Amino acid sequence: MKLNIKNAFIEELPADAIKENSRRQVENAAFSFVSPKKTANPEAIHVSPEMALELGISEKETHSNFFKNVVTGNEVYPDTKPYAMCYAGHQFGNWAGQLGDGRAINLFEVEHNSKNWKVQLKGAGETPYSRTADGLAVLRSSVREYLCSEAMFHLGVPTTRALSLSLSGDKVLRDVLYNGNAAYEKGAIVSRISPSFLRFGSFEIFAARNDPKNLKILVDYTIRHHFSHLGKPSKETYIHFFKEVSERTLEMILHWQRIGFVHGVMNTDNMSILGLTIDYGPYGWLEGFDFGWTPNTTDIRNKRYRYGNQPNIGLWNLYQLANALYPIIEDVEPLETILHQYKVDFEKKSLRMMQSKLGLFLDDENDLKLIQHLEDILQLTETDMTIFFRNLSNFSEENSNLALIKKAFYDFENISEEVKNQWNLWFQKYADRLKKESLSSEERKKKMDAINPKYVLRNYMSQLAIDAANQGDYSLIDALFQLLKKPYSEQPKNEKWFAKRPEWARNKVGCSMLSCSS
Secondary structure, three states, X not given: OOOOXXXXXXXXXXXXXXXXXXXXXXXXXXXXEOOOOOOOOOEEEEEOHHHHHHHOOOHHHHXXXXXXXXXXXXXXXXXXXXXXXXXXXXXXXXXXXXXXXOOEEEEEEEEEOOEEEEEEEEOEOOOOOOOOOOOEEEHHHHHHHHHHHHHHXXXXXXXXXXXXXXXXXXXXXXXXXXXXXXXXXXXXXXXXXXXXXXXXXXXXXXXHOOOHHHHHHHHHHHHHHHOHHHOOOOHHHHHHHHHHHHHHHHHHHHHHHHHOEEOOOOOHHHOEOOOOEOOOOOOEEOOEOOOOOOOEHHHOOOOOOOHHHHHHHHHHHHHHHHHHHHHHHOOHHHHHHHHHHHHHHHHHHHHHHHHHHOOXXXXXXXXXXXXXXXXXXXXXXXXXHHHHHHHHOOOOOOOOOHHHHHHHEOOHHHOOHHHHHHHHHHHHHHHHHHOOOOOOHHHHHHHHHOOOOOOOOOHHHHHHHHHHHHOOOOHHHHHHHHHOXXXXXXOHHHHHHOOOOOHHHOOOEOOOEEOOOO
C-alpha cells in the first residue's frame, strides 16, 4: 500500500511546542502531534471500496494486515506524524473555550487524482484535547457515523466521508443517556476522510486568544489550499472567503432540509469551513414531519437545533465566524452585507427547493402559499416526510386522492373528516397548479424522484445493524451500505426499507432518543 503522502497541514501551520500527550490548554498552535492508542485485537469489519480507490488503495490492499493496522491506529504509516487539531467553539449558544480533537487523530494527508484528502481516526485514543474523556468510541456510535456519512454522500449532500469501520477489541465504558447507568460496550474506530477537517472553531480560538498572527496564518493556509480560486490572500480575499463559506453553509443546510435530516448538534466546532456535514452524533431523519423535532436528548428542553431552526443556526454560527475573522478584515460592513445576503438567499433558495420537491419548475406567485398550506397540513397528523414526498410523485388526474399518500400516515384509520377535507382541498389546489406546468406526469415524476429520496438511514435501521453487530453479525451493515448507495432508485428487492418507523422503535434508545454519546 503505497500512498502519495503530503504534509502541508503540519508543515505550514503552527505546531504545539509541547510534545507530551497530556490534557491541557494548548497555546499558539493549530495542532498537537499525538500517536494513536494500540488496541487489543483490531478487526476491520467494513471498508468502503469507493473511498479506498479515491485514496489510491486497491480492494486487495484493504484486506491486508497493514491496512487493518493503519486504520485502527496500531501502525503508523511510514514517514508520517499523526496529530490532533486545536479549536474552540460555541456549544448550544455558549462559548466553550478550547475544545479540539478529543477523540479524533489525523493520520496523514493523501493526494490522488488531483484531490487532497485528510485521513483521520475517530476513537483512537486520548489527545491533549480529550478533557475528562478517554478519546475512544464505541461500536454503536461508529456504525451510525460510518453508514451516515456514506449515505449522505450518495444523497448528494456535501459531507465528510468514511473509509473503514473497525473493532478495537477493547471494552469502552459509556453512559448512553447520561443518567448514571454506565456500561461496557465494544470499542470501535471509524476512519474518516475529508479534504479538510477545519471548523469555524479553528478560527474562533485564535480570535478569542487575541492572536491575529496565527489567525492570519490559518486563514492564508485555508485560502491557499481550499479556496485558491479567490487569489492571493488580502483583505478583499478574506471577505470573498467569508462570502463563499456563507454560501456553502447555506447550500449544505438546504440539502438537510430537502431530505429531512437533522444534525442534532450544530455547535460552531461542528461546522466545516468547507460547508461539509461533519461530526455525525445525535442526528436523525424526520419520521413524522415536524419543524420542532430534534433527535438530541441534551437539546430536548430548548430545541435549539430542531429541524426548522437549522437555517437560523447556520446564520448564527456564521456571525461567530465573522467575529473571528474581523481582526484580519477590520471592516464590519462587508461582513454584515454577506450575513444579510444569507437571509435573502435562504428565502429564495428554500422556496426553489420546496417547489422542486413538489414538481413545480415554473414560477408562480402563489407557490409560497401552497407550500405553507402543505406544511401546516403535514403537521396536523403524524405523516412520514420521506414516504409522503416520494409517493407524491405518483400524483395525476387519475391518482389524486388521499389513498396516494396513505402509506405515509402513522394512523390513517383515525384521521378526522376535518383533516381529510384539508387534504382534499390542498390536492385540488395542487392539481390546479400542476396544470400550469409544461411537463407530463411521467417527466415530473422522474424529476421529483431524483430530488425526493426513497431510502434514508432511519435511526431504527441503524439500531438493527448495531444490535446485529453487537452479536458479531455484520451483514446488515453491508446490506444498508449497499442500499444507501442508490437512495433515489426504486430497488424493488429492498422495498421493506421504504417504511415508516415501526412502533417498537418509537421510544427506544437509539431510535428516537439519542445523546451526544450516540
